[in-house]
Amino acid sequence: MINSMTGFASASGADAPFSWGWEVRAVNGRGLDLRLRVPDWVEGLETGLRKKLSASVARGNITCNLRLNREEAGGTLAVNAAQLETVLSALHQIEERAMDAGVSLAPSKATDIVTMRGVLEQASFDDDAAALCQLLLADFDAVLNDFNAMRAQEGAALHAVLSGQLDKIEELTGQAADLIPARQAEMSATLRSNLARVLDNAEGVEAARLAQELALIAVKTDITEEIDRLKAHVAAARALLAEGGPVGRKLDFLTQEFNREANTLCSKAQMKELTTIGLALKAVVDQMREQVQNVE
Template identity: 60%
Template sequence: MTGFASGTGETAPFSWGWELRSVNAKGLDLRLRVPDWIDGLEVGLRTALTRALGRGSVSLSLKLAREETAGAMALNAGVLSSALEAMRQIEEVAMAAGVSLTPATAAEVLAIKGVVETRATEDDTAALRTALLADFETVLAQFLKMRADEGRALHVILTRQVDHISDLVAQAQAATAARREEMERALRTALDKVLANVAEMDEARLAQELALIVVKTDITEELDRLNAHVAAARALLGETGPVGRKLDFLMQEFNREANTLCSKSQNADLTRIGLELKTVIDQMREQVQNVE
């Protein structure tokens, strides 16, 4: 789910720069820093991101600049009226004092601060919003490509780890057969010792104890479930949509069966296989956190 993309664009009098990045997260968390005076921009960006992404903590920032000289020039009628009135009063005072003033030119009047304003063309932002959303599609495509490249690399890693788990389950099944003979010999020896020192034995109770021992040490169900989980993982890795959450849940099931296998093993080889199985499952669970 990690990814990064950036881009720049412009449409007179504006220029901008994008930065889009994401890190791992259980769900989809969008954090946008965009100008709020552009009507509909944030909504459009959120819609595009939600449509394209399923998981990840995603941050998007847009830095927008406008040329300072851009804009339409207009007279400020109020300031102009006040300036002309002030000029009239000055002329009256000057005439009363016998001072002759040179008539002011239009250029001089325009030079008075505030008479002429440069108005930013921000009232109608529809054209700017359209240009930004169109340009963002390129940035988003670059971002998705990077995530797809990472996804293909992760697919290779996860497939290899599933293969390793499958191989370990096969080894555990082979070790189970050898363990069965070993446990039968140990159990027979223990029973012989007990029977030799007990005059009478409740056969029903003995049968129950033997059945309990078998249940506590039988790992057939755990191996069957592990094989089923391997098949489920392969099926998920073959899908094209978001499967991160399903794989995350499957890792919990893998780990549960591996723990039970280790607790029931009572055999050095089987314990070694179980511990290696837990290591591979833990490594795979770390990688699954990067899957959307």
């Protein structure tokens, strides 16, 4: 199945003390252009994301954004053991000196100790960038799957549209082929009439030479080759749709060939019905080319 070059996916996640949000979007492009906006302090993250995207997408302009937030300790408190030992040691010395001096002190309370500077402080987290990188890369897999699922869904719609347009081109090509016998008879009568008129008014001109030139004109106006090439292009395009994968460039080339044959058909027409068919072909081919621009 073919994929569309356009797609979008977003997701969010969290693992204390971090929370994050992903956003991946893609639009049409001639090649693969990856634009990543991720925290540069998470070493290896951008490289890993590029590797995953490159393995999954062949063409398109892709933007991948990661909003990474680090939550504060959120009021969680922890005892500073070193500072507590210092405070307790100081209190012990004070009590001993007071006893030696005969001074009676009130017993120290825990609530008094924890209010002393540095004893109780907010907890802190040690950031492990390598572990965070692996966590984010694993989380991105689901985002990438959603992104590719959307591209596949749009690709299925494109497949249906392109198949319908190929059916129309095949139908118009068949109509043009059906006109060949009547067109040949009409052109033969016209050529014979022109040849007789020229011979009646061209003294000294060899009849054989005139007949040869008129025969050459008849060959140049024959549309059999254009009909055959149109049929071959339809078969080739259907084969590409059946093959699937990144076939957008090849389909784009085929639409150019379709357009060339339709133009030639119009220029050679010399018949109202054939001209009408040629113009209808050009219209369908233009519509097809617009759709093909979205194919990966």
